[in-house]
Amino acid sequence: MKNVKIGILGIGTVGAGVYELLNKHRNVIGKKSGIDIEIKRIADKDTDRSKLLNIPSELFTTDADEIISDPDIQIVVQLIGGTTVSRELMLKAIRNKKNIVTANKALLAEHGVEIFNAAVKEEMELGYEASVGGGIPIIKTIKEALVGNQIDKVIGIVNGTTNFILTKMTRESLSFDEALKTAQELGFAEADPHLDISGGDACHKITILSSIAFHSMVDMSKVYVEGIEGINKKDIQYADEFGFVLKLLAIAERRDDGMLVRVHPSLISKENPLAAISWEDNAIMLYSDFLGKSMYYGKGAGAKPTASAVVGDITDIALRITSKTEYNKNSYSFYQNLRQNDFDTSRTKYYFRFSALDKPGILSKIAGILGKNSISIASVIQKETEEEFEHVPLVMLTHEALESDTRKALIEIDKLSEVEGKSIVIRVIEG
C-alpha cells in the first residue's frame, strides 16, 4: 500500500475529530483507496491538548515549523483558527511545497485570492470542503458533480447556531434572548456569539460558496449582512399564519448584470424543503440549469462531521499524489469576473410590520407611500393586541419590489406621527 504522511496544525475540536477518525478508520480507508494515511506529526501551542487526547509524545510538538519544514510530510492539515498566524503558516507551508487541507472559512473568505494564487503558483492542492457546511460535501458537489451545470442560485442555511436559535424561538415561542441562552447552555452557541448571530459566519461561508459556484472571486466586504439579533418572536408567529418559516439564509444569485450575494433573515414557504431544516442542522439548495433544484443536508459543525470532510479532502489529495496526477490549475480558476451588485438592486417580496395608531386613514397613508415607491401590497392583516395599546400591529406582504425603493418608503413611513418606532422588514424568499 502507498503511504502518505500528513501533519496537523492545531488540535482543537476539529483536529481531535480528525485524529479520532484516522485512528479508527486508517485501515478501512486503506482498503477503500489503496493509501495508508499516516499522521506523522501534530503541532499545537497547548501541550495539555496532547495529554487530553493521549497523543504519543513522539507525534506531538509545539513548533509548527517542525511540520511545515518536514520533507516527509506531503499534506498539511491546517486547523488553526483566525486569520493572522493561520495565514502566515498556510502561506509558508504552500511555499514549502505542502498540499493544504483546511477548515478555516474566515481565512479563505478574507484572503482567498492570496491563498489560491499561492497554491496555484506552487502547484499545490488546496482542500477546503470543511470550511462550509461542516461534513456536507457541498464544495465537491459544486466543483465536480455539477461541472456540467451553470449554477444560477445558492441558498443556504449555513450557520447552526442561528438555525438552532430560530428553531427554538419558533417551536417554543421564546424570545431571542431566551433562545440564545438555551443555545449557549447546550453548547450550540459560543460564550461570545457575535460572529454567528450577526450573520458574519454565514457571510464567510456564502463568500466561499458563491466564489466557486460562479467561478468569480466574491469580495466579502461587499456582501450584505443582517443578523438575527433583532428578530421578534411576534414576527415568527405572524409569518406562520401566512404559511412562512423564518430562517437566516445566505443567498447568492447570478443575474444578467453580474451577481448579488447576501445574508439576512428570510421568510420561506413551509413547502420549501429548506423549511424542514431545523435545530443546528445545515442545508444548501443549489439551482442549476441541468440538474435543476438540488439540496444537500447534514451536520454543519462539530468535531466528527467536520473531520469527515477534512479526511475526504486528505484522501482526494493523497490519491492525486500517489497516482502521480498532473497538476490542473483550472481546478482553482476563478475565470469570470462578475460584477458584484449592491444590495439596493435586490428585488424580492417583503413582509412588513408597522406599529400604527388604530384610526381611520392610516392604512391609506402607508399604502400611498408604498405605492409612490412602486411597492404594491399583496395582503394586509391588522392584528389584535392583547392589551390596551394605542398602537396596533399592521402586517403586510408585498409583491416583488426593489430594495432601494423599500428603504426610501420605510424612512418616510417611520416618520409618520401615527407610526411608532422602527418598522420591521423581513424579505420573503421564493424558489
Add this chain to the structure above:
Amino acid sequence: MKNVKIGILGIGTVGAGVYELLNKHRNVIGKKSGIDIEIKRIADKDTDRSKLLNIPSELFTTDADEIISDPDIQIVVQLIGGTTVSRELMLKAIRNKKNIVTANKALLAEHGVEIFNAAVKEEMELGYEASVGGGIPIIKTIKEALVGNQIDKVIGIVNGTTNFILTKMTRESLSFDEALKTAQELGFAEADPHLDISGGDACHKITILSSIAFHSMVDMSKVYVEGIEGINKKDIQYADEFGFVLKLLAIAERRDDGMLVRVHPSLISKENPLAAISWEDNAIMLYSDFLGKSMYYGKGAGAKPTASAVVGDITDIALRITSKTEYNKNSYSFYQNLRQNDFDTSRTKYYFRFSALDKPGILSKIAGILGKNSISIASVIQKETEEEFEHVPLVMLTHEALESDTRKALIEIDKLSEVEGKSIVIRVIEG
C-alpha cells in the same frame, strides 16, 4: 486545451440530454476543467432520432462498432437500456480499452460483478453516477466525500414514479388507480408502469447503492421487494392521523451479522426530512459514523438531470486521462463479503389494519395472537365506517417486532372467522 473524444451509444431521452448539455456547455466545461470534451460519434439504431435532434450526419451512425472500435474514442457513454445488447456492447467496449460512463441501473444491478471485474481487468474507469438518483451526486458522495465514514444505513426515495403516485394519493385523496392514471397522463409513469410500481426499479438502485456503501456486492435476487400496487388510500389517511407519511423506501442496513437490503412501502414520521420529498423528486439519506445523518435531494430522472450526472462522470474520467493519473483498482473494490440476511430477520415497528367484526372479544383474540408471537401493541384505533358494514377497520401500531413473527401472527389472524380478507401490514421506519 487538452482534447478528449467520446462516443455515445444510444441517443434516447438521456442521450439527447447529454448531447444538449455538451453543445451548450462545452466551452464552459473547458474553462472549469481545462479539457475540451468532444463528441466524436453517436450511434443509434433509429435514424429518426438523428433527424429529430439535428445531429450532423458525419457524427451519426447506426453501427455501434464504429464507436467501440474507434481508436480515437477514449470514453464510451453507454446509454442503451436493457441488459442484453447493452451488456454485450459494454463488455466489448471495455475489452477494446474504452472507459465507460453509463446510466443503465438494471445492467449494473444484475451484472455488476461481471462488469466491474472486466473494467478492473482492463484498467478502465467506470462512471455510473446517473444510474441512481438521476442527477443527485450520491455515488460520488459515498465513494469520495464520505470515504472516512462507515456507512451504517441508506434510506432512499429513489423512484420518482411511485413517489409521484403516493404524493397524489396523499394530497388529493385519490385511489392508486386514479393516481397512476394521472401520472401516466403527465408523463411521470410509463405506459407499462410495472417495473416502477412493483419496486423493481428501486431494487436495482438500492442494489447498486448498498454495494458501494458497504463495499460488498449485493445479490439483487436476495433483496426483499414489495411495490405500491396494493396501497389503499384509507391507510394513507389513517397513518396521517398517527403523524406518518407513506413512502416507497429502499433501505439497506449494516448489522452485526451482515446486511439487510429491502424495498417496501413504509411509514415515516412527518418530522423526517424524507417526508417532505414529494412528487417525482428523489432523496437519499445516509447514516454514517462520523458525518451522522445526511441527505441528498433532487431530480431523480429526466433528460437534463440525468445528463448532469453523465457529464460529471465524463469530466472526472477525462481529467484522469489527461492528467495521466495511474489506475487505482481500489476505487472499484468490493473488499467485504457481508452476509446478506433474509427479510424474515428484519426488526421494525408495524402498522396493521384488520377488517374485523364489530363485537366484543375480537380485539383480545387478535392481541392474544400477536402477544403469543412476541408482538406488543403500542396503540389501537377502531375506525368508524361510513356505511353499514358488519366489519370495521381496526388500526394498530406495534412496538418493534421480528418480520418472521409478524408473518406467522398474520396468517393466524387472517384465519379468524371474525376477520375479513387479508390484513394490511405496513412497516414503520424510524431515524
